[in-house]
Amino acid sequence: MSISRRTLLRNTAALGAFAGAGLPHIWIKNADLAYAAGGEIKVGVLFSLTGTTAIIEESLNKATLLAIEEINAAGGIKGSKIVPIVEDPASDPATFSEKARKLVVGDKCVSVFGSYTSASRKAVLPVFERQNNLYWYPTLYEGRECSKNVIYTGAVPNQQQDEFVPWLVKKFGKKFYLIGSNYIYPKEENNYCKKLLEKLGGEVVAEEYVPLGHSEFSSVINKIRSTQPNVIFSTVVGDSVVALHRQYKAAGLDPEKMPMASLTTSENEVAAMGGEAAAGHFTSAPYFMVHKSPENEKFVEAYKKRWGADKVTHFVSEACYFQTYLFKQAVEKLATSDLTPPNIRDAVKGEAMIAPQGKVQIEPENLHTWLWPKIAQAKSNGQFEILVEAKEWLKPVPYAAYPGQSCTEKGLVEKS
Amino acid sequence: MPPNVPSSSGLQRLIAQLAPLLIVCAVVFALPVLLNNDFLLNKVARYLVLGILTISLGLSWGFGGILNLGQAMSFGLGSYAMAMALKLKTVPVHTGASGLPDFMVWNNVAHLPWFWEPFRSLSFAIAAGLIVPALVAAALGWFMFRGRVTGVYVSIITLATMVVINLVIIDQQSYTGGFNGITDLAQLEIFGVAFDAYGRATYYLVAGCVLLSLLVAFAFTKSKAGLIVQAIRDHESRVRYFGYDVALYQIFVFALSAAIAGLAGMLYTVVMEFASPTFLGVQLSLSVVVWCAVGGRQSLVGAFLGAVLVAGMQGALSESAAFLETWTLVMGALFVLVVLFLPKGLAGLAQAALRWIVQRRQAPGRGVAQGVGQTEGST
Numbered sequence: 001m002s003i004s005r006r007t008l009l010r011n012t013a014a015l016g017a018f019a020g021a022g023l024p025h026i027w028i029k030n031a032d033l034a035y036a037a038g039g040e041i042k043v044g045v046l047f048s049l050t051g052t053t054a055i056i057e058e059s060l061n062k063a064t065l066l067a068i069e070e071i072n073a074a075g076g077i078k079g080s081k082i083v084p085i086v087e088d089p090a091s092d093p094a095t096f097s098e099k100a101r102k103l104v105v106g107d108k109c110v111s112v113f114g115s116y117t118s119a120s121r122k123a124v125l126p127v128f129e130r131q132n133n134l135y136w137y138p139t140l141y142e143g144r145e146c147s148k149n150v151i152y153t154g155a156v157p158n159q160q161q162d163e164f165v166p167w168l169v170k171k172f173g174k175k176f177y178l179i180g181s182n183y184i185y186p187k188e189e190n191n192y193c194k195k196l197l198e199k200l201g202g203e204v205v206a207e208e209y210v211p212l213g214h215s216e217f218s219s220v221i222n223k224i225r226s227t228q229p230n231v232i233f234s235t236v237v238g239d240s241v242v243a244l245h246r247q248y249k250a251a252g253l254d255p256e257k258m259p260m261a262s263l264t265t266s267e268n269e270v271a272a273m274g275g276e277a278a279a280g281h282f283t284s285a286p287y288f289m290v291h292k293s294p295e296n297e298k299f300v301e302a303y304k305k306r307w308g309a310d311k312v313t314h315f316v317s318e319a320c321y322f323q324t325y326l327f328k329q330a331v332e333k334l335a336t337s338d339l340t341p342p343n344i345r346d347a348v349k350g351e352a353m354i355a356p357q358g359k360v361q362i363e364p365e366n367l368h369t370w371l372w373p374k375i376a377q378a379k380s381n382g383q384f385e386i387l388v389e390a391k392e393w394l395k396p397v398p399y400a401a402y403p404g405q406s407c408t409e410k411g412l413v414e415k416s
Numbered sequence: 417m418p419p420n421v422p423s424s425s426g427l428q429r430l431i432a433q434l435a436p437l438l439i440v441c442a443v444v445f446a447l448p449v450l451l452n453n454d455f456l457l458n459k460v461a462r463y464l465v466l467g468i469l470t471i472s473l474g475l476s477w478g479f480g481g482i483l484n485l486g487q488a489m490s491f492g493l494g495s496y497a498m499a500m501a502l503k504l505k506t507v508p509v510h511t512g513a514s515g516l517p518d519f520m521v522w523n524n525v526a527h528l529p530w531f532w533e534p535f536r537s538l539s540f541a542i543a544a545g546l547i548v549p550a551l552v553a554a555a556l557g558w559f560m561f562r563g564r565v566t567g568v569y570v571s572i573i574t575l576a577t578m579v580v581i582n583l584v585i586i587d588q589q590s591y592t593g594g595f596n597g598i599t600d601l602a603q604l605e606i607f608g609v610a611f612d613a614y615g616r617a618t619y620y621l622v623a624g625c626v627l628l629s630l631l632v633a634f635a636f637t638k639s640k641a642g643l644i645v646q647a648i649r650d651h652e653s654r655v656r657y658f659g660y661d662v663a664l665y666q667i668f669v670f671a672l673s674a675a676i677a678g679l680a681g682m683l684y685t686v687v688m689e690f691a692s693p694t695f696l697g698v699q700l701s702l703s704v705v706v707w708c709a710v711g712g713r714q715s716l717v718g719a720f721l722g723a724v725l726v727a728g729m730q731g732a733l734s735e736s737a738a739f740l741e742t743w744t745l746v747m748g749a750l751f752v753l754v755v756l757f758l759p760k761g762l763a764g765l766a767q768a769a770l771r772w773i774v775q776r777r778q779a780p781g782r783g784v785a786q787g788v789g790q791t792e793g794s795t
Contacts, residue, residue: 049740049741050744086737086740087734087735088734088740088743090734092694092699093597093690093692093694094688094692094694094695097688097689097690098459098462098731099735101455101458101459102455102459102735105454105455105458105614106455106456118596119595119596119597119692122596122597122599122600122690123597123599123688123690123692125599125600126599126600126601126613126689126690127689130613130614130689144522182586182587182589182594182595183586183589183594183595183596184519184522184523184589184594184595184596187522187523187589188522211583211586211587212586212595
């Protein structure tokens, strides 16, 4: 193949455009090493905007940005503005790790808000521990982690199940069918559920795990028919939630007799499957969009005004919202010269505020959050109806299923 | 590449072909002097590792004509071999002497499984990271090439095999860490040198492996076996009629390519500080093909640069505020442009440019290409 001068010129021009678009960016260095310079406090916002978990993570990105905008509009933190640096980790653990490094080491962010899946949190953990930075993780998760470099504002198993499982046993019966996606979160939740059932004299008729993204539940539904449980205890996640609910309804099963009890179905999943398929089933979580409190009304209204009237808030986006305010409170306690991630961690210990769900507080021992468990039933209009509200807030116990272990300020302690 | 006669002009041509390789490696080694920033070095090290992976694909696709859509399988196996060894190094520190890796405790595993035991030795792990991918590839190649499977079917089989192994790893979480992968690793330490992911030692380790991989791959393409492999790519049945055992040569290049990918996988674990099932995922595997195509699959240096430049651009674009929402679109458009206007990739463009300059220097009308060996492009 021979290349004429004209082809060559054209090709070179294409290449020039190709290189010029991105490369200069590589060489910009961050000479500015102070954490709060020029009246700006840089924080990272690390939720996927593309890829498989983008739909849910985008709502987390939006809730975080809303809180930052509100704080800045109200004068910032002691006169300093919070500057969010938004990165797109594209639902890929390796990219999560790369972007976390960029935010922590490159941009010198004083904290990063991010992650929905445990896999992505595990991928960035070495970055935060090695650099002694601070990661704010808003999602409910399986517990059993005791890092000094993560603030956990979502629920751990004891906060979702301690009220829920006894209530289900009392209302529907003792036979449970456990169904989950095949990874660590459902397995840990079920470990804890089995412990509770043991105490209550309950019975597990089947424990089953389907691959992530699984969407064919006919064999599961057949097994449900033959075992006739009182409760289907579900920890399937993502698209599988939608498929399971639709196929349950198509099979003609009745939520009044054999409801699904879920730890993962939020307003977001209900919107994806349609209210009809979700109606009648139960979810336990610290927050629902319909919760009545002045703080929540303000949050929902502001969220809709900023991002669109058709948008929903849910138990993970609420945590994103209040954890940003907890960050603000912690920073307020520090002198500008003391602003470092370890100092923010120490300042946030025991810090409390009125969140949309009620008063929340960071537990000094394990950096998890005191929350308000609630039990709600899905309605055909896509919203939930809250049936039970905890009378007291509940302490986070990330090692609740393992009585020999507890997470303390010094780290994980094993006692006999 | 045309076969080299060991004459003085052949030697000259060899030097001319080695020159780009050596220049690129010199730049790679000199970079830490220019970039006085640990974070950027770590980032570049990651791109270099992806470059090694792309060299390995260039070898089997560009030179062997075997489009392996499951190249990330070998990469992932290497990555897990290293992660298993580094995970076991955390045992006395994080878990007590009789302890198990944390994810095994979570999955109620009582004893360390037998196939984890040998990974207490780092030398074993490094050997496994090279040999296991090569053996898996050789076994797969044995079935495919003995059965004279060619073209798109090879791609389908390699892709499917990778997906199967990926699913097994996700499913067997008590032994593999499942969806979360193997995280919370110790630092690699060889002969008392600690390879911190952000340190210069790690960068030079990666850079050394870039040089090694390029030289090994280059030497192979110049060897007799390498020439036969290229002949098979261009006309398989003709080579068979000459009496060569075609399958044997294909199996060899396939396994060599897998071993280089395994090496890249091990380095990736050191640079990223974890191993994940996404390392042997479809997305990465297809990205490698794109990088290879952009760089020029019939040039080892081209494939390497393709990966480094495209992955680097992807990082830079997705980090610039202007492209945060549209970076995937921009990348897609750029790929289409390159494929339309540069069918031989950036390496083809560079060669054409060089030839054009040489022609200009000579008297007009004598349009003979000299100096640079031109690759045969119609496969």
